[in-house]
Amino acid sequence: MNPRQGFDNWDSYRSVREKLSRLVAARGDGRLRLVKDTSNLFRPRTAAEGTLDMRRLNRVIEVDPEAMTAEVEGMTTFEAFVDATLPRGLRPPVVPELKTITVGGAVSGAGIESSSFRYGLVHENVEEMEVLCADGTVRLCRPDNEHADLFRAIPNSYGTLGYILRLRVKLLAAPPYAALTHWRYRDRVQFLAALVAACGRGAAMPDFVEGVVFAPDDFVLTTARLTDEAGPVSDYTGMGIYYRSLRSRGEDRLTVRDFLWRWDPDWFWCSRSFGMQNPLLRRLLGRWMLRSSSYGKAKALYERWGIEERVTALRRALGRPVELSEQVIQDVEIPIDHAPEFLDFYFREIDIRPCWVCPLRPLAAAADWTLFAMKPGALYLNFGFWGSVRSSAAKAAGHFNRRVERTVQELGGRKSLYSRSYFPEAEFWRIYNGEAYARLKAKYDPRGAFDDLYRKAVLGG
Ligand SMILES: Cc1cc2nc3c(=O)[nH]c(=O)nc-3n(C[C@H](O)[C@H](O)[C@H](O)COP(=O)(O)OP(=O)(O)OC[C@H]3O[C@@H](n4cnc5c(N)ncnc54)[C@H](O)[C@@H]3O)c2cc1C
Structure with a gap:
């Protein structure tokens, strides 16, 4: 049997790539926003309609067992990716823990999992990417070609410098x-x-x-x-x-x-x-x-119908006590030496139970990831906590999330941007390399077709 049998998606990939490229090149002045069926983001977004429908880019194009790599479309979920590789005894080195996280979403959002202490972050296992830029050009980005600057800036850019259409990802053996x-x-x-x-x-x-x-x-x-x-x-x-x-x-x-x-x-x-x-x-x-995606949909409905606000209004109308709380959904990376201090803070001020702890050790080139530089070879602990903390009227909006942000900074750590952030703008750009970002934005998206990272991650653009 031809080990690549069952995958014949190059033609379809090229045809969609061509269409998307033409569509973006011909666009007017409106912002480009992604159309997607699922999302694992936990921050508010404006309700603007998406304009860039990449949903067809959801397949594994090819698995090459000899090279131990796979060619994957950007919107492919890790569930589909794993389903294409496991029957061949192979797996991606880093598989984020939820099925509908996509390969493009995890690379642009600096994804991790419990193998990350061996293989680094999701993007550290990517050999090359094709990125759809704001002028409609599709650029092949590798660590060693003329678009290495874009290759290194995509992780933690959340679709603000371009959208990943295709990736070549390393594979490992997968015993059953x-x-x-x-x-x-x-x-x-x-x-x-x-x-x-x-x-x-x-x-x-x-x-x-x-x-x-x-x-x-x-x-x-x-x-x-x-x-x-x-x-x-x-x-x-x-x-x-x-x-x-x-x-x-x-x-x-x-x-x-x-x-x-x-x-x-x-x-x-x-x-x-x-x-x-x-x-x-x-x-x-x-x-x-x-299934994680079902909870995501149920949560979206709950928010759309304003159930929490209605319950609060009803309790107030009935003269019943109203308990104020703040949603704290965060994943933060803390250098291992500061993990005890982080735990002290966590139990003292946040204390959402349980809390996930995932070690990660970035690889040799980790210092070069423009918007998410880490210390190569150093051990970090990711703390993931998703829940609410009891609050009071005296506390400013976002009080506890802001406490997390400040503490993470003091301890030399880094916060993921998939959920709510409250950073003032100057502080945000100091942390996420605003100078380099501005240069890249001017080079790859001078007319602002994609949102700016601060607007997207903090202001909910
Ligand atoms: C409870 C919970 C558990 C989580 N666990 C993990 C975990 O174990 N491991 C982990 O890594 N993460 C985890 N996450 C975070 C999650 O990985 C990130 O939110 C990730 O960015 C979601 O990717 P997505 O594919 O669902 O993309 P979306 O949520 O749809 O989009 C995320 C962002 O990426 C951009 N984007 C999407 N596709 C592309 C593309 N092709 N090219 C460029 N930009 C793109 C979008 O514009 C958007 O800004 C968790 C989140 C929660 C709430």
Whole structure:
């Protein structure tokens, strides 16, 4: 069998690329906005209609088992990507934890996952990209060609310098099973020490390392190794709930596919806000609801219908107490040496439980990523927390999110821009290399066809 069989998407890719290029070249003065069916963004956006429909660019064009690379269209979800590679015994090195995150979205948003302590961030596994620029030109960007400046600036640009149409991504071997071990700690110092040791560079290094903070005295460290060894496997796609298993089992096994998507059916643990950890609802609605994209859609409806505001208004009208809270949905990267201080701050001021902890170690060229430079080879911990903190009328809007931003800065860390940000403009550009961004914007988007990063990430443009 021809190992590339089953993929014949070059013609269709070229034809869509051609159409998009013509459409952008012929556009008037309006802003270009992406049309997309799914999104994993958690910040408010203006309701303006999208104008750039890239939805057809959602396929794997080719898998090359000899070169160990795949050619992927920019809107391909990681679910589709993984489904194209696993049957060939291959996988992308870094697969973000939610199925509908797209390859282009993860590269432009500096995506990570629990293999990132070995293989860096999603964009560090990309060999080249074709980027649709504001004048309709499609530029081939590689680290070693005339558009290396754009190649290095795409991560963390969130579609403000151009849209990625195609990527060549490295692949790794993917044995069919994952063997997991969970270690439980009462003490944060021991937990952090064990996590650092698990990320060591020796031969015994696992394939995946991550942690979950359940409480100030309850931490679980998970390591996983991919293996060919067959055996019974667990199933967390139905009645079983993965995150609960972390505290009840020492060891576990999953198929590699179920392992990669272990966090998806319960959106980590956020499914509980939708009642989906109730066994009855799970049995009744599980078939449709146990998927991160379903929660995303339900959340969008909840916001569109203004349910929270209506409930608050009703409680006020009935003279009932109204509890004020602030949504704090953030992923932050903290240098490992400052992780204990971050945890102190976190328990003192935020304390959303649980909290995901994912180690990452950027690769050799990490200092060169223009808008998301990191220290090559240094270990960072990503803390992911998604929930609400009780607030009061005396607190300014965004008080807790701003506390997170300030603390992350003080500790030498970096905050992802997929969710709400409150940075004043000057501070934002100091952090995200405004000088270089302005130069690139002037070169690749002089008429402002795409939003500006500050407008998009902070002002909700
Ligand atoms: C609960 C939760 C868990 C998360 N877990 C993870 C995780 O495990 N790992 C991780 O990496 N991230 C995680 N994220 C963050 C998520 O990866 C980012 O929000 C990512 O940018 C979403 O990508 P998307 O494909 O859904 O794109 P969208 O949400 O549709 O878009 C994201 C941004 O990227 C831009 N964009 C989209 N496609 C392209 C393209 N082809 N070219 C250029 N720009 C483009 C869009 O314009 C937009 O600004 C998590 C978020 C939440 C809320």
